[in-house]
Amino acid sequence: MKAEKLSIVSELAASVAHEVRNPLTVVRGFVQLIGNSSNSTDSQRREYMDLVLTELDRAQAIITDYLGMAGQKSMAKEKINLTDTLSDITTLMTSYANYKTVKFKCEIDKDLYVFGDPIKLKQVFINIIKNSIEAVPNMGGLVTIHACLLESTIHIKISDNGIGMTKEQIERLGEPYFSSKDDGTGLGLTVTYSIVKNHGGSVKYISEINKGTVAIISLPLYFDTSSDYSHPFSENLSG
Structure with missing residues (x-):
């Protein structure tokens, strides 16, 4: 039993360290931009500092979340504008992508809503996007983000x-x-897999050596039962 407890503690510590490293990596990228960009305006520097503070808050939230795991703390789910969330994450990860000389291409449909934990879902997308950025070559690297509604x-x-x-x-x-x-x-x-599963979704990977990888995250659409508004269906992902 003692060995099992030590193993659990070891796994938890490694997991916390891994998850906190992501926001710290992003913070490092923005701090480098602030220090190296002599041509940036005051408004740009303020924007960078705001993003740095946001990521530090996320690191703190991740630590708090793991500390609450022992008590099986439930997710704080709410209605989330996934369109805005993905746009914010793209902006956030741009500095890291620039540091790795990687280009972003985004096609995100409007009015995409899910019911979930905003911090945990942000963690999911940052994990996967960061993996994609790190997998591409130093020159000519491209990461594409496409979000749409199908049924x-x-x-x-x-x-x-x-x-x-x-x-x-x-x-x-x-x-x-x-x-x-x-x-x-x-x-x-x-x-990542655990969070998506707890949101009623799934993660699927398609990959080919030396050609690239596609990660497809599927999440149920949030339906507002108090409104008659219906979201238009988007084109198939294979298109």
Whole structure:
């Protein structure tokens, strides 16, 4: 029992360290921009500082969330404008992408709403986008984010032209301590899969070695029963 408890503590500590590293990496990118960009305006610097504070708050929230796991704290779900969330995340990750000389291409439908925990869902998308950025080549790297509505499900498709993965690697994604990266722990995707599942969604990966990877996150659309408004269906992701 003592060995089992020590193992659980070790896994939890590694998971916390991994998840907190993501916002700290983004903060480091913005601090570099502030220090290296002599041509930036006061308003740009203020925007960078606001984003730095946002990410530090997220790191604090992640730590608080893990500390509450022992008590099986339930998710604080609410109606979320996923369109705005994805746009904010794209802006947030741009500095990290620029640091890695990676270009972003985004196509996000309007009025996409889900019912969920905003902090946890933001964590999901940052994890996956960060993995995509790190998988692409130093020159000519491209990450594409496409979000649309198909029937009653929102599909968020995150594609890259990176190194890709084998079928065996894809099958093991989400396992604790399995990672396709040399210095990875695999815990980021373990947490990602768990969060998406707890939101009634799913994560699917399609990949080919040296051609790239596509991650498709599916989440149920939030229906406002007090309104007659219905969202228009979008084109199929395969289009």
